[in-house]
Amino acid sequence: MSIIVQKYGGTSVGSIDKIKAVAERIIQRKLKGDDVVVVVSAMGKTTDLLIGMAKEISPNPNKRELDMLVSTGEQVSIALLAMALHEKGYDSVSLTGFQAGIKTEGAHTKNRITDIDIKNVKKHLKEGRIVVVAGFQGINESGDITTLGRGGSDTTAVALAARLKCRCEIYTDVEGVYSVDPRLYPNAHKLNSICYEEMMEMASLGAGVMETRAVEIGCKYNVPIYVAISHGAAQGTIIKEYDDTMEGKAITGLTVSDNVLMVTVNNVENRLKNIAIIFDRLAKHNVNIDMISQTAPFEGHINVSFTASMEDEYTIADITKELKKEMPNIKVCTDSSISKISVVGIGMMKQSGVAARVFNIFADNDIEFKQVTTSEISISYTVAAKDKQKAVMAIAKELEL
Ligand code: ASP
Ligand code: MG
Secondary structure, three states, X not given: OOEEEEEEOOHXXXXXXXXXHXXXXXXXXXXXXXXXXXXXOOOOOHHHHHHHHHHHHOOOOOHHHHHHHHHHHHHHHHHHHHHHHHHOOOOEEXXXXXXXXXXXXXXXXXXXXXXXXXXXXXXXXXXXXXXXXEOOEEEXXXXXXXXXXXXXXXXXXXXXXXXXXXXXXXXXXXXXXXXXXXXXXXXXXXXXXXXXHHHHHHHHOOOOOOOXXXXXXHHXXXXXXXXXXXXXXXXXXXXXXXXOOOOOOOOOEEEEEOOOEEEEEEEEEOOHHHHHHHHHXXXXXXXXXXXXXXXXXXXXXXXXXXXXXXXXXXXXXXXXXXXXXXXXXXXXXXXXXXXXXXXXXXXXXXXXXXXXXXXXXXXXXXXXXXXXXXXXXXXXXXXXXXXXXXXXXXXXXXXOO
Protein backbone atom coordinates (compact mmCIF):
# COMPACT_ATOMS: atom_id res chain seq x y z
CA MET A 1 0.00 0.00 0.00
CA SER A 2 1.35 3.39 -0.87
CA ILE A 3 0.50 7.01 -0.28
CA ILE A 4 -0.55 9.24 -3.15
CA VAL A 5 -1.09 13.00 -3.21
CA GLN A 6 -3.71 14.19 -5.70
CA LYS A 7 -4.45 17.83 -6.42
CA TYR A 8 -7.61 19.13 -8.04
CA GLY A 9 -7.59 22.66 -9.44
CA GLY A 10 -10.26 25.33 -9.27
CA THR A 11 -12.14 24.36 -12.44
CA SER A 12 -12.15 20.70 -11.41
CA VAL A 13 -14.05 21.60 -8.22
CA GLY A 14 -15.94 24.51 -9.82
CA SER A 15 -19.45 23.28 -8.96
CA ILE A 16 -21.16 20.94 -6.51
CA ASP A 17 -21.59 18.34 -9.27
CA LYS A 18 -17.90 18.51 -10.08
CA ILE A 19 -17.00 18.14 -6.40
CA LYS A 20 -19.16 15.02 -6.27
CA ALA A 21 -17.41 13.65 -9.37
CA VAL A 22 -13.99 14.37 -7.87
CA ALA A 23 -15.06 12.53 -4.69
CA GLU A 24 -15.92 9.54 -6.89
CA ARG A 25 -12.46 9.57 -8.50
CA ILE A 26 -10.76 9.78 -5.13
CA ILE A 27 -12.78 6.82 -3.89
CA GLN A 28 -11.75 4.76 -6.94
CA ARG A 29 -8.14 5.43 -5.95
CA LYS A 30 -8.75 4.57 -2.32
CA LEU A 31 -10.38 1.29 -3.42
CA LYS A 32 -7.16 0.35 -5.20
CA GLY A 33 -5.62 0.31 -1.75
CA ASP A 34 -3.75 3.60 -1.68
CA ASP A 35 -3.77 6.10 1.17
CA VAL A 36 -5.00 9.31 -0.43
CA VAL A 37 -4.11 12.88 0.47
CA VAL A 38 -6.05 15.38 -1.63
CA VAL A 39 -5.17 19.04 -2.10
CA VAL A 40 -7.79 21.35 -3.56
CA SER A 41 -7.95 24.88 -4.88
CA ALA A 42 -10.76 27.35 -4.39
CA MET A 43 -13.88 26.69 -6.50
CA GLY A 44 -13.78 28.17 -10.01
CA LYS A 45 -13.00 31.87 -10.01
CA THR A 46 -13.44 32.32 -6.24
CA THR A 47 -9.93 33.68 -5.64
CA ASP A 48 -10.39 36.31 -8.36
CA LEU A 49 -13.77 37.29 -6.91
CA LEU A 50 -12.31 37.67 -3.42
CA ILE A 51 -9.43 39.79 -4.72
CA GLY A 52 -11.97 41.86 -6.67
CA MET A 53 -13.93 42.54 -3.47
CA ALA A 54 -10.77 43.65 -1.67
CA LYS A 55 -9.93 45.98 -4.55
CA GLU A 56 -13.34 47.62 -4.24
CA ILE A 57 -12.15 48.75 -0.83
CA SER A 58 -8.59 49.66 -1.70
CA PRO A 59 -6.49 49.51 -4.87
CA ASN A 60 -3.66 48.18 -2.73
CA PRO A 61 -5.26 46.28 0.16
CA ASN A 62 -3.37 45.40 3.32
CA LYS A 63 -1.57 42.18 2.44
CA ARG A 64 -2.07 40.39 5.73
CA GLU A 65 -5.80 40.92 5.43
CA LEU A 66 -5.72 39.91 1.77
CA ASP A 67 -4.20 36.57 2.81
CA MET A 68 -6.89 36.19 5.47
CA LEU A 69 -9.53 36.82 2.82
CA VAL A 70 -8.31 34.72 -0.11
CA SER A 71 -7.41 31.71 2.05
CA THR A 72 -11.15 31.27 2.72
CA GLY A 73 -11.67 30.10 -0.87
CA GLU A 74 -9.83 26.84 -0.32
CA GLN A 75 -11.59 26.28 3.00
CA VAL A 76 -14.93 26.18 1.24
CA SER A 77 -13.78 23.51 -1.20
CA ILE A 78 -12.05 21.25 1.35
CA ALA A 79 -15.14 21.19 3.57
CA LEU A 80 -17.49 20.47 0.65
CA LEU A 81 -15.23 17.74 -0.72
CA ALA A 82 -14.91 16.06 2.69
CA MET A 83 -18.72 16.19 3.02
CA ALA A 84 -19.11 14.61 -0.44
CA LEU A 85 -16.77 11.80 0.62
CA HIS A 86 -18.73 11.25 3.86
CA GLU A 87 -21.96 11.17 1.89
CA LYS A 88 -20.56 8.32 -0.24
CA GLY A 89 -19.67 6.43 2.92
CA TYR A 90 -15.95 7.21 3.19
CA ASP A 91 -14.24 8.61 6.25
CA SER A 92 -12.53 11.87 5.44
CA VAL A 93 -11.20 14.95 7.19
CA SER A 94 -10.55 18.43 5.85
CA LEU A 95 -7.50 20.32 7.12
CA THR A 96 -6.49 23.96 6.71
CA GLY A 97 -2.84 24.66 5.88
CA PHE A 98 -2.21 25.27 9.56
CA GLN A 99 -3.86 22.01 10.62
CA ALA A 100 -1.80 20.17 8.00
CA GLY A 101 1.37 21.59 9.57
CA ILE A 102 2.35 23.80 6.63
CA LYS A 103 4.81 26.42 7.88
CA THR A 104 5.78 29.40 5.78
CA GLU A 105 7.88 32.53 5.75
CA GLY A 106 8.23 35.63 3.60
CA ALA A 107 6.04 38.52 2.54
CA HIS A 108 2.27 38.16 2.78
CA THR A 109 0.71 36.93 -0.51
CA LYS A 110 4.10 35.54 -1.59
CA ASN A 111 5.04 33.14 1.20
CA ARG A 112 7.25 30.12 0.80
CA ILE A 113 6.87 26.79 2.56
CA THR A 114 9.74 26.25 5.00
CA ASP A 115 8.65 22.97 6.54
CA ILE A 116 5.68 20.64 6.93
CA ASP A 117 4.97 18.97 10.22
CA ILE A 118 3.37 15.90 8.75
CA LYS A 119 2.21 14.30 12.05
CA ASN A 120 -1.45 15.26 11.81
CA VAL A 121 -1.82 14.16 8.18
CA LYS A 122 -0.15 10.83 8.98
CA LYS A 123 -2.33 10.27 12.02
CA HIS A 124 -5.51 10.69 9.97
CA LEU A 125 -4.17 8.44 7.19
CA LYS A 126 -3.32 5.79 9.74
CA GLU A 127 -6.87 5.94 11.04
CA GLY A 128 -8.09 5.22 7.52
CA ARG A 129 -9.28 8.68 6.50
CA ILE A 130 -8.97 10.43 3.17
CA VAL A 131 -7.19 13.65 4.09
CA VAL A 132 -8.30 16.78 2.23
CA VAL A 133 -5.87 19.70 2.59
CA ALA A 134 -6.48 23.33 1.67
CA GLY A 135 -4.02 24.32 -1.01
CA PHE A 136 -2.26 27.67 -1.30
CA GLN A 137 -2.10 28.45 2.43
CA GLY A 138 0.08 28.04 5.47
CA ILE A 139 0.96 29.70 8.72
CA ASN A 140 3.94 31.91 9.50
CA GLU A 141 6.03 32.29 12.66
CA SER A 142 3.69 34.94 14.05
CA GLY A 143 0.76 32.57 13.67
CA ASP A 144 -0.76 34.53 10.79
CA ILE A 145 -2.44 32.82 7.85
CA THR A 146 -0.36 33.23 4.71
CA THR A 147 -0.74 32.35 1.04
CA LEU A 148 1.83 31.07 -1.42
CA GLY A 149 1.17 33.20 -4.50
CA ARG A 150 -1.30 32.57 -7.31
CA GLY A 151 -1.48 28.95 -8.34
CA GLY A 152 0.07 27.97 -4.99
CA SER A 153 -2.07 24.87 -4.49
CA ASP A 154 0.31 23.02 -6.81
CA THR A 155 3.11 23.92 -4.40
CA THR A 156 1.14 22.62 -1.44
CA ALA A 157 0.56 19.32 -3.25
CA VAL A 158 4.15 18.74 -4.38
CA ALA A 159 5.57 19.81 -1.01
CA LEU A 160 3.28 17.35 0.76
CA ALA A 161 4.32 14.60 -1.68
CA ALA A 162 8.00 15.44 -1.05
CA ARG A 163 7.45 15.18 2.68
CA LEU A 164 5.43 11.94 2.36
CA LYS A 165 8.00 10.61 -0.17
CA CYS A 166 5.35 9.74 -2.75
CA ARG A 167 4.16 10.59 -6.25
CA CYS A 168 2.04 13.65 -6.91
CA GLU A 169 -0.84 13.79 -9.38
CA ILE A 170 -2.09 17.17 -10.54
CA TYR A 171 -5.61 17.00 -12.01
CA THR A 172 -6.64 19.97 -14.05
CA ASP A 173 -8.85 21.15 -16.93
CA VAL A 174 -6.37 20.26 -19.69
CA GLU A 175 -5.06 16.85 -20.74
CA GLY A 176 -1.46 17.47 -19.77
CA VAL A 177 1.47 19.69 -20.70
CA TYR A 178 1.44 20.89 -24.31
CA SER A 179 4.29 22.23 -26.43
CA VAL A 180 2.24 25.43 -26.77
CA ASP A 181 -1.04 26.44 -25.12
CA PRO A 182 -3.56 24.90 -27.58
CA ARG A 183 -5.80 27.95 -27.21
CA LEU A 184 -3.05 29.96 -28.88
CA TYR A 185 -1.82 27.27 -31.26
CA PRO A 186 -4.36 24.53 -32.01
CA ASN A 187 -1.77 22.24 -33.64
CA ALA A 188 0.27 22.00 -30.42
CA HIS A 189 1.04 18.47 -29.24
CA LYS A 190 0.76 16.94 -25.80
CA LEU A 191 4.10 15.89 -24.28
CA ASN A 192 4.30 12.40 -22.78
CA SER A 193 7.08 13.53 -20.51
CA ILE A 194 9.11 16.62 -19.78
CA CYS A 195 12.09 17.12 -17.46
CA TYR A 196 11.94 19.27 -14.35
CA GLU A 197 14.27 21.95 -15.74
CA GLU A 198 12.18 22.53 -18.85
CA MET A 199 8.92 22.50 -16.93
CA MET A 200 10.31 24.96 -14.38
CA GLU A 201 11.38 27.28 -17.14
CA MET A 202 8.07 26.95 -18.99
CA ALA A 203 6.08 27.51 -15.80
CA SER A 204 8.05 30.58 -14.80
CA LEU A 205 7.73 31.96 -18.31
CA GLY A 206 3.96 31.71 -18.41
CA ALA A 207 2.77 28.12 -18.94
CA GLY A 208 -0.26 28.21 -16.65
CA VAL A 209 -0.54 24.44 -16.33
CA MET A 210 1.86 24.15 -13.36
CA GLU A 211 3.13 26.60 -10.78
CA THR A 212 6.91 27.17 -10.93
CA ARG A 213 7.71 26.75 -7.27
CA ALA A 214 5.89 23.40 -7.27
CA VAL A 215 8.14 22.09 -10.04
CA GLU A 216 11.22 23.42 -8.22
CA ILE A 217 10.27 21.44 -5.13
CA GLY A 218 9.55 18.39 -7.30
CA CYS A 219 13.00 18.73 -8.83
CA LYS A 220 14.76 19.23 -5.51
CA TYR A 221 13.14 16.21 -3.83
CA ASN A 222 12.73 14.13 -6.98
CA VAL A 223 8.95 13.86 -6.76
CA PRO A 224 7.44 12.45 -9.97
CA ILE A 225 4.58 14.77 -10.96
CA TYR A 226 1.83 13.50 -13.24
CA VAL A 227 -0.38 16.16 -14.86
CA ALA A 228 -3.68 14.99 -16.34
CA ILE A 229 -7.29 15.96 -16.92
CA SER A 230 -9.59 15.69 -13.90
CA HIS A 231 -12.81 14.78 -15.65
CA GLY A 232 -11.76 12.28 -18.32
CA ALA A 233 -9.38 9.37 -18.85
CA ALA A 234 -6.79 10.68 -21.35
CA GLN A 235 -3.14 9.91 -20.66
CA GLY A 236 -1.36 12.93 -19.17
CA THR A 237 2.24 14.17 -18.93
CA ILE A 238 4.87 13.01 -16.47
CA ILE A 239 7.37 15.54 -15.14
CA LYS A 240 10.57 13.85 -14.01
CA GLU A 241 14.36 13.86 -14.20
CA TYR A 242 15.86 14.20 -17.67
CA ASP A 243 16.64 10.91 -19.37
CA ASP A 244 17.48 9.93 -22.94
CA THR A 245 13.99 8.65 -23.72
CA MET A 246 12.95 12.30 -23.92
CA GLU A 247 12.69 14.05 -27.26
CA GLY A 248 15.87 16.10 -27.05
CA LYS A 249 14.81 18.63 -29.67
CA ALA A 250 16.40 22.07 -29.35
CA ILE A 251 12.99 23.49 -28.45
CA THR A 252 10.42 21.58 -26.41
CA GLY A 253 7.88 24.30 -25.88
CA LEU A 254 6.80 27.88 -26.31
CA THR A 255 5.12 29.89 -23.60
CA VAL A 256 3.43 33.25 -23.50
CA SER A 257 2.93 35.56 -20.57
CA ASP A 258 0.54 38.50 -20.71
CA ASN A 259 1.19 39.30 -17.10
CA VAL A 260 3.91 41.75 -18.03
CA LEU A 261 4.24 45.36 -17.05
CA MET A 262 7.00 47.27 -18.77
CA VAL A 263 8.25 50.27 -16.85
CA THR A 264 10.60 52.82 -18.37
CA VAL A 265 12.37 55.37 -16.23
CA ASN A 266 13.42 58.16 -18.58
CA ASN A 267 15.94 60.89 -18.03
CA VAL A 268 17.95 59.30 -15.21
CA GLU A 269 21.18 61.16 -14.51
CA ASN A 270 23.94 58.79 -15.62
CA ARG A 271 25.43 57.82 -12.25
CA LEU A 272 25.83 54.17 -11.21
CA LYS A 273 24.38 55.02 -7.83
CA ASN A 274 21.06 56.03 -9.42
CA ILE A 275 20.49 52.65 -11.03
CA ALA A 276 21.31 50.97 -7.73
CA ILE A 277 18.81 53.20 -5.90
CA ILE A 278 16.01 52.33 -8.33
CA PHE A 279 16.51 48.57 -8.10
CA ASP A 280 17.17 48.66 -4.34
CA ARG A 281 13.85 50.33 -3.80
CA LEU A 282 12.07 47.74 -5.93
CA ALA A 283 13.80 44.91 -4.08
CA LYS A 284 12.85 46.36 -0.68
CA HIS A 285 9.21 46.24 -1.72
CA ASN A 286 9.54 42.64 -2.95
CA VAL A 287 8.95 43.53 -6.58
CA ASN A 288 10.33 40.76 -8.74
CA ILE A 289 12.15 42.18 -11.74
CA ASP A 290 12.34 40.12 -14.88
CA MET A 291 14.00 41.82 -17.85
CA ILE A 292 16.19 44.91 -17.69
CA SER A 293 17.52 47.08 -20.49
CA GLN A 294 19.26 50.43 -20.58
CA THR A 295 19.96 52.94 -23.32
CA ALA A 296 23.42 54.38 -23.96
CA PRO A 297 23.95 57.72 -22.19
CA PHE A 298 22.81 60.81 -24.08
CA GLU A 299 23.81 64.22 -22.74
CA GLY A 300 24.56 62.67 -19.38
CA HIS A 301 21.21 60.88 -19.09
CA ILE A 302 20.01 57.32 -19.63
CA ASN A 303 16.66 55.53 -19.84
CA VAL A 304 16.18 52.26 -17.97
CA SER A 305 13.39 49.80 -18.75
CA PHE A 306 12.42 46.80 -16.75
CA THR A 307 9.54 44.35 -16.68
CA ALA A 308 7.66 43.09 -13.65
CA SER A 309 4.33 41.36 -13.15
CA MET A 310 1.04 43.24 -13.28
CA GLU A 311 0.28 42.49 -9.62
CA ASP A 312 3.04 44.88 -8.64
CA GLU A 313 1.55 47.79 -10.59
CA TYR A 314 0.42 49.76 -7.53
CA THR A 315 3.52 48.99 -5.51
CA ILE A 316 5.62 50.29 -8.41
CA ALA A 317 3.47 53.44 -8.60
CA ASP A 318 4.18 54.08 -4.90
CA ILE A 319 7.91 53.49 -5.41
CA THR A 320 7.88 55.87 -8.37
CA LYS A 321 6.46 58.62 -6.15
CA GLU A 322 9.26 58.07 -3.62
CA LEU A 323 11.93 58.05 -6.33
CA LYS A 324 10.70 61.31 -7.79
CA LYS A 325 11.49 63.03 -4.50
CA GLU A 326 15.15 62.02 -4.89
CA MET A 327 15.39 62.35 -8.68
CA PRO A 328 12.93 65.09 -9.60
CA ASN A 329 13.82 65.03 -13.31
CA ILE A 330 12.89 61.43 -14.07
CA LYS A 331 9.81 60.61 -16.12
CA VAL A 332 8.26 57.18 -15.63
CA CYS A 333 6.08 55.47 -18.23
CA THR A 334 4.35 52.12 -17.81
CA ASP A 335 3.04 49.92 -20.59
CA SER A 336 0.85 46.91 -19.91
CA SER A 337 0.08 46.08 -23.55
CA ILE A 338 3.07 43.78 -23.67
CA SER A 339 3.42 40.02 -24.07
CA LYS A 340 6.45 37.91 -23.42
CA ILE A 341 7.06 34.98 -25.74
CA SER A 342 9.63 32.40 -24.70
CA VAL A 343 11.04 29.31 -26.34
CA VAL A 344 12.29 26.61 -23.98
CA GLY A 345 14.34 23.47 -24.52
CA ILE A 346 17.10 21.64 -22.72
CA GLY A 347 18.47 20.70 -26.15
CA MET A 348 19.44 24.35 -26.58
CA MET A 349 22.42 23.77 -24.31
CA LYS A 350 24.00 21.68 -27.07
CA GLN A 351 22.57 23.30 -30.20
CA SER A 352 23.33 26.79 -31.36
CA GLY A 353 21.41 29.04 -33.69
CA VAL A 354 18.03 29.06 -31.97
CA ALA A 355 18.09 32.81 -31.30
CA ALA A 356 19.07 33.44 -34.93
CA ARG A 357 16.16 31.35 -36.20
CA VAL A 358 13.69 33.27 -34.09
CA PHE A 359 15.17 36.64 -35.12
CA ASN A 360 14.65 35.57 -38.73
CA ILE A 361 11.06 34.58 -38.04
CA PHE A 362 10.42 38.00 -36.53
CA ALA A 363 12.04 39.72 -39.51
CA ASP A 364 10.10 37.65 -42.07
CA ASN A 365 6.82 38.39 -40.33
CA ASP A 366 7.47 42.02 -39.60
CA ILE A 367 7.24 41.64 -35.82
CA GLU A 368 9.06 44.16 -33.70
CA PHE A 369 10.42 42.98 -30.32
CA LYS A 370 11.30 45.27 -27.45
CA GLN A 371 13.57 43.24 -25.20
CA VAL A 372 15.35 39.89 -25.34
CA THR A 373 16.77 37.80 -22.52
CA THR A 374 18.30 34.36 -22.52
CA SER A 375 19.05 31.63 -20.05
CA GLU A 376 20.84 28.35 -20.69
CA ILE A 377 17.62 26.69 -21.81
CA SER A 378 15.35 29.54 -22.91
CA ILE A 379 15.11 32.73 -24.94
CA SER A 380 12.42 35.32 -24.20
CA TYR A 381 11.22 38.21 -26.32
CA THR A 382 8.79 40.96 -25.36
CA VAL A 383 6.47 42.10 -28.14
CA ALA A 384 3.47 44.44 -28.34
CA ALA A 385 0.35 42.53 -27.29
CA LYS A 386 -1.17 43.12 -30.74
CA ASP A 387 1.62 41.04 -32.33
CA LYS A 388 1.38 38.15 -29.90
CA GLN A 389 -0.83 35.80 -31.88
CA LYS A 390 1.05 36.36 -35.10
CA ALA A 391 4.39 35.70 -33.39
CA VAL A 392 3.18 32.52 -31.68
CA MET A 393 1.79 31.06 -34.91
CA ALA A 394 4.94 31.86 -36.87
CA ILE A 395 7.42 30.52 -34.30
CA ALA A 396 5.41 27.39 -33.47
CA LYS A 397 5.01 26.52 -37.13
CA GLU A 398 8.63 27.14 -38.02
CA LEU A 399 10.01 25.21 -35.03
CA GLU A 400 7.43 22.40 -35.45
CA LEU A 401 6.08 22.62 -31.92
N1 ASP B 1 -6.87 29.57 -5.44
C1 ASP B 1 -5.53 30.05 -5.65
C2 ASP B 1 -5.45 30.79 -6.96
O1 ASP B 1 -6.43 30.91 -7.66
C3 ASP B 1 -4.52 28.95 -5.57
C4 ASP B 1 -4.63 27.90 -6.64
O2 ASP B 1 -5.67 27.77 -7.28
O3 ASP B 1 -3.67 27.18 -6.84
O4 ASP B 1 -4.41 31.28 -7.29
MG1 MG C 1 -3.11 26.26 -11.33
